[in-house]
Amino acid sequence: MKTTGFDVVGVGVGPFNLSLAALLCPIHDVRSRFFERAGSFEWHPGMMLAGSCMQTSFLKDLVTPADPTSRFSFLAYLVERGQFYRFLNAEYPRVLRVEFASYLRWVAEQLPNLRFGCEVREVAVRNGQLVVRLDNTREWLPASNLVIGAGLHPHVPPGLEAFLGRECFHSSSYLHSQLSVEKRRVAIVGGGQSSAEICLDLLSGRLGQAASIDWITRRSNLSPLDETAFTNELFTPDYVRSFHRLPEERRRQLVPQQKLAGDGISPLTLSQISQRLYELECVEQRGPVCRILPEREVRGMRRERAELRLFAHNAFTGQTEALDADVVILATGYRYRLPECLSPIAERMPRDAEGNPRLREDFSVIWDGAPEQRIYMQNAGRCSHGIADAQLSLAAWRSAVICNAIVGRQVYPVDAQGAPIYWHSERPPTSDRANPAAPLAAQALVL
Ligand SMILES: Cc1cc2nc3c(=O)[nH]c(=O)nc-3n(C[C@H](O)[C@H](O)[C@H](O)COP(=O)(O)OP(=O)(O)OC[C@H]3O[C@@H](n4cnc5c(N)ncnc54)[C@H](O)[C@@H]3O)c2cc1C
The missing domain is CATH 3.50.50.60 (FAD/NAD(P)-binding domain)
Incomplete structure (x- = not known):
């Protein structure tokens, strides 16, 4: 363990890095610090309209799909605020967005590894070490792993x-x-x-x-x-893994076809x-x-x-x-753009046909840095991991994948759970599932 710097530095604290920060919190041998430019936690404040509801279930919160025992779950929030029964009796088909934002803020207020009012200005490599520079300092902070969770940018149509x-x-x-x-x-x-x-x-x-x-x-x-059962299969770890295995061109064709799912x-x-x-x-x-x-x-x-x-x-x-x-x-949506702070190393990242960094299955960026200098990206993988990438549905699962990759062991379960749809003739590989499904080809022989 190093004496200076952090094992994990996060850039930005939106829901996605907040999820990772929450999952890293109980892992005591990992020193993490997440920097956010805003002075306090805010979630799309310009669209926090009264009465607007979440498009995802509250069970897909920051932690539950990875660790249902976490003290940072939406249910823990309800219990701590003494409103569990009232929430159930109110029978919301979906949680109000204002309430989910309040839950996110509640998590942010409890996490010791967040710093607000700190913008990450530059990411560079110095003496073989990944380093970041914050806006309020001239010093470079060493980071063994970097996780970019800087969000998307409002898109304005050309000419406007x-x-x-x-x-x-x-x-x-x-x-x-x-x-x-x-x-x-x-x-x-x-x-x-x-x-x-x-x-x-x-x-x-x-x-x-x-x-x-x-x-x-x-x-x-x-x-x-489209929130129907089999469309929702696109928002599962099984699908994301199957999608990532496809050639880039095929993935690029599929994303627009799936528009109404997300x-x-x-x-x-x-x-x-x-x-x-x-x-x-x-x-x-x-x-x-x-x-x-x-x-x-x-x-x-x-x-x-x-x-x-x-x-x-x-x-x-x-x-x-x-x-x-x-x-x-x-109301013309949001687009991915490589964060400004990565400019010093931007040339060292090969891009896909749309100019996005190429991501491995574990959401780490392919770049020419030393193998131990890992940069992970949240919400940058629409073309590599599919349309679920920009949604909360798999946020906890993705954070768990990144967390496991950083610590080098399976702290959280991330294996495919078995889906009714076979996108490939075989399911994505699983490690220690009790009942791994037989490959489709083998089943076909029996039939
Ligand atoms: C109005 C709205 C409602 C949505 N509702 C849903 C929903 O119901 N269900 C669903 O699944 N998805 C929803 N989404 C999509 C998605 O869940 C959200 O966009 C989500 O906020 C994405 O999280 P994020 O962490 O990637 O980015 P953001 O929430 O954008 O957060 C990124 C943060 O990084 C900070 N930052 C950027 N650069 C730096 C830097 N250099 N240094 C420090 N900080 C930096 C920014 O200030 C920002 O706070 C919604 C999106 C919108 C716009």
Whole structure:
């Protein structure tokens, strides 16, 4: 064990590195420290809308799938706050996002290995050692392992960046925008969950009565998140391992095909919007309140005096349409970008066809550093590990995989559990399962 530096340094404390920090906490011979630039734990504060629900079960919290006995579980949070029975009796189909954020903050407040208000500015190799430099120091901190959990970046469609400001902003800053929509024409761009929640919020009248709402999406309709049983198999360790074994090109083909498994609108939100529109337009007879405009791709924007004019290609009719708005909200998603702090070593990482670092099965980056200098990445493996990578569903499992790789032994169970779908003719290898499944080929012979 070294006397200076840490065995594990984490960059960023969002839910993913928070999960790893929680799983590392009981392992006393591993010294870890996670640095977060924000002054305290925050989870998507610009989208913490009252009434919004999680898209994942509370059992897929930071730790339970890896260690159901952990004191950092969602159930432990409920018990400690004395609200276990009330939570059950309230019978939420999904936990409120505000409550899950409160749970995450509760975990963050208990962990001794987190430091807030510290940005990691640079990662480098000095004298053969991985080191990081923080914003508040000139010193380099040695790290045997680095885990990047810096999150994704708000995506602004090309050509619209120049319009960003008070009247045109990304959904990630929706609640910070001090917005009033009273008698204003609002355009929402995007067809995922954020756009739906913003539409519902505008329809509530909380920010005033909009003169009109245009909800523009290039998707063919407002499509539901597919949460059915066999689609949910994509969010299992078995699938992630099977996916990682595929050639890169095949993986790249599969990701867009699986869009609605991870990036659709919750059926509950769709019903709420439909009902609210019925109330406003049919019961209260207010006339058209909101136009839903599918098949439209925004291809440009122009400022016309005080208003913004959007130009959209309508794939349904093949025509270009112009739409005027006073406020444009871009619910256009998030993208991976290599964190700035990795610039000093960025050239040493081979990239895939989309420019992402290549990740091994255990989420470590392939780079030309010494084999013992390991850099792990959370939320950077959409093309290497599949669509579950950006979701909470497998966060605890992935943290367990990284944790085991760092300590060099199986502290947490990570083996495939056996799935009903055989993506390959054989299941991914398991180590010590009591009842490993026979390869499909062998079963076929018996049949
Ligand atoms: C509104 C919203 C709701 C979502 N709801 C769900 C859901 O219900 N279920 C689900 O499965 N998924 C959900 N997701 C997707 C996913 O779970 C979240 O995006 C999640 O926050 C990703 O976690 P993360 O740790 O990768 O990144 P983030 O939460 O973005 O955290 C990254 C952190 O790293 C910090 N950071 C970055 N660079 C540095 C640096 N150099 N030094 C120090 N700190 C740094 C940032 O300040 C940030 O706090 C949701 C996403 C959004 C946008």
